[in-house]
Amino acid sequence: MNFTIVDAQMRKDEEGALVGSTVFEVEGHKAAYEITFYSKKGKEWDYSLNYAKESGIEAEFLSVDAKLEEDDEWFDELLEAAQSKLAE
Template identity: 65%
Template sequence: MSVSIKEAAMRRDEEGSYVGKTVFELEGHKAGYEINFFSKKGKDWDYSLSFADEPGSEELFLELDARLEEDDELFDLLLDAALDAEQA
């Protein structure tokens, strides 16, 4: 399943915590997604997943959310896109 990154951003808030996002599309999914990241120190990451624009299939959304919990490679790809955007 190929991933297409559409937009990525990362910044540090006034308390020094990392706040970022990656907007992406997955092959075979009609809707795009946005994953938001948060970390106090840049090591342990919390995230929230949502549709980027128009809502899509709830079933595919739930499958993706479960996959993000298990697939470190996919999660790291999306997180690295956001982290790379901070340094750009």
């Protein structure tokens, strides 16, 4: 399963926590996805996976969610895309 990053962003909120997101498309999937990130200190990350625009096929969504849970490289690449936007 391959993905392409479409957009990414990250900022610090008023309390200094990091809040960001990465929009990406998965090869062969109907819909694009958005993963949002949150971390109080920039070390441990909470995330949420959603459709970026319109809903897609549930089985495809579940396969992406499972891939994120199993593959640290996928998660890290999506997180790094968002983190790279913090300094801009």
